[in-house]
Amino acid sequence: MNIAVAQSGGPTCAINASLTGVFKEALKTPVIDAIFGSVNGIEGMISDELIDLRPVIKSNEDMELLRQTPSTVLGSCRYKLPDADKDDGVYAKILENLTKHRIEAFFYIGGNDSMDTVDKLSAYLESKGSKIRVIGIPKTIDNDLPETDHTPGFGSAAKYVAATVQEIIRDSSVYSIESVTIIEIMGRHAGWLTASTCVLKANDEVAPHLIYLPECGLTKEKFLEDVRSMQAKYKAVIVAVSEGVRLPDEDRSDVVVDNFGHEYLSGIGKTLEGLVKDSIGCKVRSIELNVMQRCSSHICSKTDIDEAEMIGAEGVRRALSGESGKMVCFRRVSDIPYVITLDTVPASKVANKEKFFPKKWITPSKNGISEEAVRYFLPLIQGEVNIAMKNGMPVHFKL
Amino acid sequence: MNIAVAQSGGPTCAINASLTGVFKEALKTPVIDAIFGSVNGIEGMISDELIDLRPVIKSNEDMELLRQTPSTVLGSCRYKLPDADKDDGVYAKILENLTKHRIEAFFYIGGNDSMDTVDKLSAYLESKGSKIRVIGIPKTIDNDLPETDHTPGFGSAAKYVAATVQEIIRDSSVYSIESVTIIEIMGRHAGWLTASTCVLKANDEVAPHLIYLPECGLTKEKFLEDVRSMQAKYKAVIVAVSEGVRLPDEDRSDVVVDNFGHEYLSGIGKTLEGLVKDSIGCKVRSIELNVMQRCSSHICSKTDIDEAEMIGAEGVRRALSGESGKMVCFRRVSDIPYVITLDTVPASKVANKEKFFPKKWITPSKNGISEEAVRYFLPLIQGEVNIAMKNGMPVHFKL
Numbered sequence: 001m002n003i004a005v006a007q008s009g010g011p012t013c014a015i016n017a018s019l020t021g022v023f024k025e026a027l028k029t030p031v032i033d034a035i036f037g038s039v040n041g042i043e044g045m046i047s048d049e050l051i052d053l054r055p056v057i058k059s060n061e062d063m064e065l066l067r068q069t070p071s072t073v074l075g076s077c078r079y080k081l082p083d084a085d086k087d088d089g090v091y092a093k094i095l096e097n098l099t100k101h102r103i104e105a106f107f108y109i110g111g112n113d114s115m116d117t118v119d120k121l122s123a124y125l126e127s128k129g130s131k132i133r134v135i136g137i138p139k140t141i142d143n144d145l146p147e148t149d150h151t152p153g154f155g156s157a158a159k160y161v162a163a164t165v166q167e168i169i170r171d172s173s174v175y176s177i178e179s180v181t182i183i184e185i186m187g188r189h190a191g192w193l194t195a196s197t198c199v200l201k202a203n204d205e206v207a208p209h210l211i212y213l214p215e216c217g218l219t220k221e222k223f224l225e226d227v228r229s230m231q232a233k234y235k236a237v238i239v240a241v242s243e244g245v246r247l248p249d250e251d252r253s254d255v256v257v258d259n260f261g262h263e264y265l266s267g268i269g270k271t272l273e274g275l276v277k278d279s280i281g282c283k284v285r286s287i288e289l290n291v292m293q294r295c296s297s298h299i300c301s302k303t304d305i306d307e308a309e310m311i312g313a314e315g316v317r318r319a320l321s322g323e324s325g326k327m328v329c330f331r332r333v334s335d336i337p338y339v340i341t342l343d344t345v346p347a348s349k350v351a352n353k354e355k356f357f358p359k360k361w362i363t364p365s366k367n368g369i370s371e372e373a374v375r376y377f378l379p380l381i382q383g384e385v386n387i388a389m390k391n392g393m394p395v396h397f398k399l
Numbered sequence: 400m401n402i403a404v405a406q407s408g409g410p411t412c413a414i415n416a417s418l419t420g421v422f423k424e425a426l427k428t429p430v431i432d433a434i435f436g437s438v439n440g441i442e443g444m445i446s447d448e449l450i451d452l453r454p455v456i457k458s459n460e461d462m463e464l465l466r467q468t469p470s471t472v473l474g475s476c477r478y479k480l481p482d483a484d485k486d487d488g489v490y491a492k493i494l495e496n497l498t499k500h501r502i503e504a505f506f507y508i509g510g511n512d513s514m515d516t517v518d519k520l521s522a523y524l525e526s527k528g529s530k531i532r533v534i535g536i537p538k539t540i541d542n543d544l545p546e547t548d549h550t551p552g553f554g555s556a557a558k559y560v561a562a563t564v565q566e567i568i569r570d571s572s573v574y575s576i577e578s579v580t581i582i583e584i585m586g587r588h589a590g591w592l593t594a595s596t597c598v599l600k601a602n603d604e605v606a607p608h609l610i611y612l613p614e615c616g617l618t619k620e621k622f623l624e625d626v627r628s629m630q631a632k633y634k635a636v637i638v639a640v641s642e643g644v645r646l647p648d649e650d651r652s653d654v655v656v657d658n659f660g661h662e663y664l665s666g667i668g669k670t671l672e673g674l675v676k677d678s679i680g681c682k683v684r685s686i687e688l689n690v691m692q693r694c695s696s697h698i699c700s701k702t703d704i705d706e707a708e709m710i711g712a713e714g715v716r717r718a719l720s721g722e723s724g725k726m727v728c729f730r731r732v733s734d735i736p737y738v739i740t741l742d743t744v745p746a747s748k749v750a751n752k753e754k755f756f757p758k759k760w761i762t763p764s765k766n767g768i769s770e771e772a773v774r775y776f777l778p779l780i781q782g783e784v785n786i787a788m789k790n791g792m793p794v795h796f797k798l
Contacts, residue, residue: 011570040575071569078574162792163697170470170795171410171694175477176439202790287689295570298562299697301791381791391601392700392780393561396569 001031001104003316004050006038007072008079008110008117011291012153013160013300014308015139016397018109019074020067021312022137023057029316036101037399041077042108042117046090048097056399065397067305068385070297073399081117084124091124098132105133105319109312111140111151115327116351122325133319136327136347137312141294143192146355147345148329152311153294155304155380158196160296161185161289162381165197165240168287169207173236179283180227180237180276183208184269186293187242191215191357193293194242196377198369207238210367214244215357217366223247223272224279226367231282241268243288298394302383307340314342338379400430400503402715403449405437406471407478407509407516408539410690411552412559412699413707415796417508417536418473419466420711422456428715435500436798440476441507441516445489447496455798464796466704467784469696472798480516483523490523497531504532504718508711510539510550514726515750521724532718535726535746536711540693542591545754546744547728551710552693554703554779557595559695560584560688561780564596564639567686568606572635578682579626579636579675582607583668585692586641590614590756592692593641595776597768606637609766613643614756616765622646622671623678625766630681640667697793701782706739713741737778 005022007015019037026032037051038044051074057063066073084091098106106121108114118136125132138145141157165183172181185194191213198211209230212218230237245268269286276284307330315328326344333339361373388395404421406414418436425431436450437443450473456462465472483490497505505520507513517535524531537544540556564582571580584593590612597610608629611617629636644667668685675683706729714727725743732738760772787794 011573040573043575069569070566072573075575076573159791164691164695166792166795167469167694167696168690170468171690174406174410174439174471174475176442176474199790199792203792203794285690287691288687289691290686291567291570291684292563292686292688292691295566296563297566378790383791384788389783391598391777392558392782393565393598393602395602396565 002034002036002102003032003105003107004036004038004045004101004103005107005109006041006044007074007076008041008108008114009076009140010294011071011076012139012141012294013070013156013297014153014304015072015109016069017067017305017308018137018139018152018312020063021309022107022316023053024063025313025316029320036103037074040075041079041110042081043077043079045094045097045106050101051399062397065388065395067309068297068300068387069396070295073397078113080113081120084120088124091121094121095125095128095130103132105135107135107137107315107319109137109139111138112145112350112352112354115347118327118347119325119351122347126324133322133324135315135319135323136350137315138327138329139308141193142187142190144190144354145350146353147327147349149332149340150330150380152304152308154192156297156300157193157293158199158377159301159381160299161193161197161293162199163299164289165208166200166203166205169205169238172238177283178231178235180239180280182239182241182269182272182284182286184241184243184286184288186289187214187244189214189244189356190354191242191244194240195357195361195369195373197240198374199377199381201374202378208240209234209237210239211369212239212241212245212367213357213362214242215359216362218245218247220247220275224275227276227280239272241272243268247271298387300385301381302385303380305385311342318344335375335379401433401435401501402431402504402506403435403437403444403500403502404506404508405440405443406473406475407440407507407513408475409693410470410475411538411540411693412469412555412696413552413703414471414508414538415468416466416704416707417538417551417711419462420708421506421715422452423462424712424715428719435502436473439474440478441480442476442478444493444496444505449500450798461796464787464794466708467696467699467786468795469694472796477512479512480519483519487523490520493520494524494527494529502531504534506534506536506714506718508536508538510537511544511749511751511753514746517726517746518724518750521746525723532721532723534714534718534722535749536714537726537728538707540592541586541589543589543753543755544749545752546726546748548731548739549729549779551703551707553591555696555699556592556692557598557776558700558780559698560592560596560692561598562698563688564607565599565602565604568604568637571637576682577630577634579638579679581638581640581668581671581683581685583640583642583685583687585688586613586643588613588643588755589753590641590643593639594756594760594768594772596639597773598776598780600773601777607639608633608636609638610768611638611640611644611766612756612761613641614758615761617644617646619646619674623674626675626679638671640671642667646670697786699784700780701784702779704784710741717743734774734778
């Protein structure tokens with residue numbers, strides 16, 4: 001039998017590690033012959049653009065480089081499958097290509113949109129009497145997938161954000177004048193990544209002094225009141241704010257919507273900067289961590305990369321044992337010592353759904369994160385990968 | 400005798416390494432008793448806010464942590480000394496405090512503004528018959544100080560920028576649609592840091608496809624023409640642009656000026672993004688590397704940190720040998736192997752001056768950088784510092 005694997009959605013530092021996991025596990029499995037990579041996610045399965053991966057991932061060194069290369073070497077997509085009831089043309093095309101290449105298992109590394117694809121495609125294949133299995137392998141820096149303790153890609157993003165926010169704290173604290181520094185962190189509707197800046201407490205940092213998630217609710221008045229009260233205690237106030245935070249009366253005219261119905265939000269950092277400038281008048285700067293928080297592999301979390309590889313490998317084992325339409329997930333047994341187990345859940349339980357940051361982990365002041373959350377986050381950012389360097393720069397694997 | 404050291408201007412990853420160099424060399428020197436740190440640059444010498452450093456930097460571990468901590472542990476300032484002819488009040492205050500604490504040498508780690516202070520203060524002290532020596536130790540991520548091959552702090556910034564731009568290239572290349580990604584890099588008037596992205600060629604990266612420095616000259620028309628011509632070859636076009644690039648007809652109403660007469664520039668990335676959106680219409684994103692490029696010690700250059708420490712130590716030796724009103728500098732003997740020597744120059748030759756990126760290293764198309772520049776930049780980003788980690792995050796030294 002042959003298998004195929006594809007990558008979808010926004011980049012992370014761990015998607016190629018999950019690909020490595022699928023690839024390595026397949027190499028170990030005598031029943032598997034060719035390992036195909038589908039170019040640009042499911043689009044490659046539709047257009048029959050497949051790469052035979054054995055001849056291109058040639059050595060242990062290649063596998064190690066692939067593991068630590070950010071983004072998706074196979075390319076990505078944001079393609080949403082139509083409802084098969086209404087239009088099964090692309091489904092037929094996918095089935096034709098799977099059959100042509102004797103592919104008996106398809107692995108889709110992605111987020112909640114990709115789990116929609118896993119759910120729909122597996123249902124279609126089953127309805128056609130096909131035995132081809134479809135398994136979802138989670139990834140997202142947003143950590144907002146239901147049914148899993150956390151998502152591969154999140155730990156590396158959180159580690160980058162923690163290190164960078166700590167460096168920005170140093171940078172912001174040098175002058176003798178009052179200042180406010182606002183750091184805008186990714187997270188469309190769920191504030192996990194912004195909340196994770198609370199791990200700095202473990203290294204005796206008091207900042208960020210204010211942490212705002214979409215789950216907090218925020219008004220201009222509360223923000224200014226919070227900043228003023230922190231200014232009474234700290235010369236350089238540091239604010240971490242999720243890109244998804246919206247003020248009630250904000251101008252939303254610049255919101256755009258993608259074909260999954262997602263709104264692209266931006267600019268809350270700039271908005272809060274403007275508020276401080278106008279109403280407080282001290283030195284103020286807003287900083288967007290932008291795509292760096294999802295691709296800064298040079299400071300990825302070893303725990304995250306190892307787990308991403310592990311969950312990819314588990315996907316292969318699950319498919320071989322006959323599971324389909326499932327997403328592999330993590331179950332946490334304990335924080336200290338950190339112990340997780342692997343499981344699967346129906347992809348339908350994850351598709352198009354979001355897991356929000358628990359309200360109980362937001363402090364009553366609605367501008368901070370609890371110690372319990374610190375214990376949840378800390379294990380995910382542990383360990384450093386020995387990054388391969390050449391000419392003073394990381395080496396990336398390229399197809 | 401006692402000595403004092405202060406840090407000034409914008410943060411870098413290497414200023415604390417130069418402080419470590421001064422401190423360590425002073426420890427080795429039996430004639431030196433107390434080593435004072437002046438809080439917030441020269442302001443601490445005026446207000447008599449000094450910290451006795453021996454009791455706070457207590458161990459080799461402390462020195463190693465200090466070396467790898469970004470920004471300035473002593474705080475910084477942007478204070479410009481008045482002309483002593485017109486107003487010597489603060490000079491008298493500084494002399495009084497220096498004398499009171501038996502300080503016979505003062506070390507000022509900073510950029511071209513700080514060298515103005517070194518020049519003026521040393522001239523004043525000499526005019527008063529004082530034997531107190533004043534030595535400048537260069538730093539700036541901008542690499543724009545005259546009379547030195549390069550500046551401490553630049554190599555670490557360039558290494559961060561190279562690693563990050565490479566990761567952004569991976570991130571930007573995942574989708575099958577055309578896109579333009581514009582990365583805005585620091586550099587007020589001189590494009591050194593933006594130009595340094597050319598080192599990616601050494602690791603077989605084709606991008607950034609377009610590199611624009613303030614020294615290039617750029618118009619809207621040329622920019623759009625360049626982008627279109629790159630789009631004929633590359634699906635995902637990557638542009639590196641210096642924050643100091645100005646389009647001739649751009650609205651400059653948001654420019655603000657500090658008390659050194661510097662204009663704060665911002666927004667060229669957003670401006671170019673708007674041009675692509677309006678005139679080309681493809682997917683476009685602009686990314687500001689912001690303060691991360693000057694404080695991301697977690698990926699600092701070992702060469703830079705070692706040299707910053709070395710030049711700090713040399714400052715102490717020069718002061719003891721009787722030099723004053725000088726800045727310590729690097730002379731490059733060769734690129735391959737990389738050999739530098741240390742020297743001094745009169746601070747007046749550096750004060751308030753800028754060294755621009757050589758025109759001969761800009762390609763005739765005015766959107767690229769030559770191989771000769773790659774050879775200049777590469778040695779500066781070599782080597783990694785073994786960063787101390789705790790709880791998965793770098794450990795910073797705090798006073």
